Amino acid sequence: MKNICFFLIPIILCLLTIPTAYGNGTVTWWNISWQYRRSITIDNTANSNALKDYQVSINISYDSHMQPDFSDIRFTWYNESSGEEVEIPYWIQSKSDSNWAYVWIKVPEIPANSYTIVYVYYGNSTPVTSKSRMWNNIAHLGIYGGVLDYDINKMQRYTGKIMTAAAWSGRTCVLLSNGNVHCYGYNDHGEANDYTGGDAIEVSTGGAHTCALLSNSNIHCWGDNYYGQSNDYTGGDAIGVSAGGAHTCALLSNGNVHCWGRNNYGQANDYTGGDAIGIAAGDYHTCALLSNGNVHCWGWNYYGQANDYTGGDAIGVSAKHHHTCVLLSNGNVHCYGANDYGEANDYTGGDAIEVSVGYRHTCVLLSNGNVHCYGANDTGQANDYTGGDAIGIAAGGLHTCVLLSNGNVHCYGYNYWGQSNDYTGGDAMNPFRKYTSPEPSFSIGIEEKYQPPPTPPPKPTSFIKSMLGLGILVSFLFFVLSLISSPEISVEGLLKIIGILTAILILILTYEIL
Numbered sequence: 001m002k003n004i005c006f007f008l009i010p011i012i013l014c015l016l017t018i019p020t021a022y023g024n025g026t027v028t029w030w031n032i033s034w035q036y037r038r039s040i041t042i043d044n045t046a047n048s049n050a051l052k053d054y055q056v057s058i059n060i061s062y063d064s065h066m067q068p069d070f071s072d073i074r075f076t077w078y079n080e081s082s083g084e085e086v087e088i089p090y091w092i093q094s095k096s097d098s099n100w101a102y103v104w105i106k107v108p109e110i111p112a113n114s115y116t117i118v119y120v121y122y123g124n125s126t127p128v129t130s131k132s133r134m135w136n137n138i139a140h141l142g143i144y145g146g147v148l149d150y151d152i153n154k155m156q157r158y159t160g161k162i163m164t165a166a167a168w169s170g171r172t173c174v175l176l177s178n179g180n181v182h183c184y185g186y187n188d189h190g191e192a193n194d195y196t197g198g199d200a201i202e203v204s205t206g207g208a209h210t211c212a213l214l215s216n217s218n219i220h221c222w223g224d225n226y227y228g229q230s231n232d233y234t235g236g237d238a239i240g241v242s243a244g245g246a247h248t249c250a251l252l253s254n255g256n257v258h259c260w261g262r263n264n265y266g267q268a269n270d271y272t273g274g275d276a277i278g279i280a281a282g283d284y285h286t287c288a289l290l291s292n293g294n295v296h297c298w299g300w301n302y303y304g305q306a307n308d309y310t311g312g313d314a315i316g317v318s319a320k321h322h323h324t325c326v327l328l329s330n331g332n333v334h335c336y337g338a339n340d341y342g343e344a345n346d347y348t349g350g351d352a353i354e355v356s357v358g359y360r361h362t363c364v365l366l367s368n369g370n371v372h373c374y375g376a377n378d379t380g381q382a383n384d385y386t387g388g389d390a391i392g393i394a395a396g397g398l399h400t401c402v403l404l405s406n407g408n409v410h411c412y413g414y415n416y417w418g419q420s421n422d423y424t425g426g427d428a429m430n431p432f433r434k435y436t437s438p439e440p441s442f443s444i445g446i447e448e449k450y451q452p453p454p455t456p457p458p459k460p461t462s463f464i465k466s467m468l469g470l471g472i473l474v475s476f477l478f479f480v481l482s483l484i485s486s487p488e489i490s491v492e493g494l495l496k497i498i499g500i501l502t503a504i505l506i507l508i509l510t511y512e513i514l
Contacts, residue, residue: 029450030074030087030119030121031074034072034121034122034123034124034450035065035123035124035125035449035450036063036123036447036450037119037122038119038120038444038445039119039444039445039448040117040119040120040443040445041115041116041117041442041443041444041445042056042107042110042117042442043440043442044110044112044114044115044116045114045115046113047112047436047437048112048113049112049436050109050110050111051107051112051434051436051440052109053108053434054107054110054440055105055106055107055434056105056106056107056110056440056442057102057103057104058103058104058105058120058442058444059100059101059102059103060073060102060103060120060444061100062101063122063447065123067122067124070095070097070101070103072122072123073090073092073101073120073121073122074087074120074121075087075089075090075103075118075119076118077108077116077117077118077119078116078117078118079108080116085119088105088106088107088108089106090104090106091103091104093389094406105118110440170186170397170417170419171184171187171192171210171417172185172205172394172396172399172401172419172420172421172423173203173210174425174428175200175202175203175212175428175429176427176429177407177427177430177435178198179197179199179215180194180195181194181200181210182423182425183210184421184423185417185418185419186419188208189208189209189223189224190223191205191206191208191210191222191223191224193210193222193223195210195212195222197214199214199216200212200213201213201214202241204241204242204243205243205396206223206229206243207224207243207244207245208223209222209224209229209230209248210243211230211241212241213238213239213240216236217235217237217238217253218233218236219233219238219241219248219250220232221248224246226246227246227247227261227262228260228261229243229244229261229262233248233258233260235252235258237252237254238252239251239253240278241279242279242280243281244261244283244286244319245267245282245283245284246261247259247260247261247262247281247286248261248281249281249286250279251276251277251288255273255274255275255276255291256272256273257271257276257286258270259286265284265285265300266299267282267285267286267300269299271286271296273288273290273296275290275291275292278316278317280319282299282305282319282320282321282324282357283300283320283322284300285297285300285301285305285306285324286299286319287317287324289314289315290314292312293311293312293313293314293315293329294308294311294314295309295317295324295326296308297309297319297324303323305322305324305336305337307324307337309326311328311334313329314326314327314329315327315328316354318356320357321338321357321358321360322337322338323339323344323357323362324337325355327352327353327354328352331349331350331351331367332347332348332350333346333347333352333355333362334346335347335362338360340376341360341361341376341377342374342375343357343358343362343374343375344362345375347362347374349372351366351367352365353365353367354392354393356400358381358396358398359397360375361373361375361376361377361381361382361395361400362374362375362395363393363395365390365391365392365393366390368388369388369389370385370387370388370390371402372384373395373400379398379399379414380414381395381396381398381399381400381412381413381414383413385412387402387410389404389405389406390402390403390404390405391403391404391405391430391431391432396413396419398413399411399412399413399414399415400412400413401420403428404428405430406426407425407427408422408424408428409422409423409428
């Protein structure tokens with residue numbers, strides 16, 4: 001037993017010595033320039049869907065350690081797999097200095113029926129430039145600091161009008177996040193009735209009818225049906241819809257276009273090229289955005305509004321009365337057709353991300369969240385919007401509507417039938433974000449302050465190091481004497497020798513470490 005103890009003691013000393021020599025580990029902290037943080041639990045336990053790159057809205061209350069304008073807040077996500085914190089994009093949608101901030105964050109992963117942890121960091125005493133409220137240009141797949149998704153395929157599908165409030169001559173319809181459609185304004189034929197089926201994913205208004213693309217890839221229309229323009233489409237393969245003056249067109253999943261309704265100028269003819277990725281129905285003409293970046297139009301062409309565009313760089317198209325506008329990949333807009341009021345002028349600012357054509361005016365959504373309009377402005381319909389929070393537009397007959405990032409819609413122009421009233425429900429569908437049901441909830445934890453890691457103990461003095469050297473020498477001499485005094489080594493002697501050798505090795509290791 002004594003020899004076993006003699007053998008084990010050096011090993012125990014080794015286990016105690018090594019961590020002492022290397023010091024203690026530090027507590028994980030993303031960046032020590034930010035002195036404070038709070039954990040935010042994103043709760044997805046009620047949802048059976050795993051969410052990736054999902055946008056979550058967070059209400060942040062002001063803390064005295066924050067910058068008054070919230071410019072120092074940063075967000076990280078705790079990766080359970082790697083055990084690391086990763087900085088994630090965020091965007092301050094609205095705020096009240098020294099009071100509160102309404103913030104969107106993009107969380108990389110939220111497990112199904114579970115939760116994940118993010119952190120909000122703050123307390124940087126050095127003024128910092130906020131990373132939020134930054135738009136990327138049209139070549140990127142993110143806006144507002146990368147929080148909201150700019151999907152070029154969605155842009156093409158929505159035919160240059162990602163705006164979910166569709167406006168024609170006397171009404172406005174807003175696609176809501178619950179899949180319903182709310183309309184207001186002129187309603188002589190029921191065209192401004194609401195749709196409450198809960199499965200609408202796109203809405204388009206025509207001359208006196210309204211159509212909604214449903215989640216089952218069918219189309220439901222209502223309003224004036226004199227020419228059959230309000231008939232439903234039940235083929236189950238529609239991926240887009242555009243309502244014209246008195247005709248309706250469906251973009252199909254096979255790249256064709258099927259139209260119905262009034263066809264006096266051929267505007268309701270089908271397109272069977274198999275390469276259509278977008279559709280825009282005007283009063284008496286129709287245009288299809290093609291996968292090669294060109295635009296093919298058909299129907300009435302008195303003003304040249306149904307001419308083809310063959311530049312090869314089109315990513316969106318919009319048509320209405322007597323002119324057509326094409327959104328280009330370089331952020332410009334090319335228009336053609338009737339131009340009595342300058343409505344068919346080109347836009348060459350290089351920052352357009354959407355275009356919408358009205359009766360005799362044109363509006364362009366810019367990458368800074370503003371809207372620039374031009375053309376006829378007798379009722380204020382071509383005024384610019386400079387709020388910096390626009391994410392969609394719809395130019396109507398004599399009015400214009402702007403979809404805002406807070407889920408409201410701001411309209412201006414002619415308002416005889418109330419078509420230019422604002423929508424303030426806060427639930428207009430945002431085409432740049434994802435939706436799920438139920439939405440994840442969040443809870444914010446207590447404040448944590450950065451604590452520097454403990455100072456490691458001082459290294460031994462030269463005296464102690466010298467004593468270790470002496471110990472090595474003495475142990476080695478003891479080992480040699482043991483061999484000389486025991487010509488025949490017993491089991492007990494062998495254990496003793498192994499113990500001495502182990503002690504020597506530990507002493508040498510400790511000496512080298514120190």
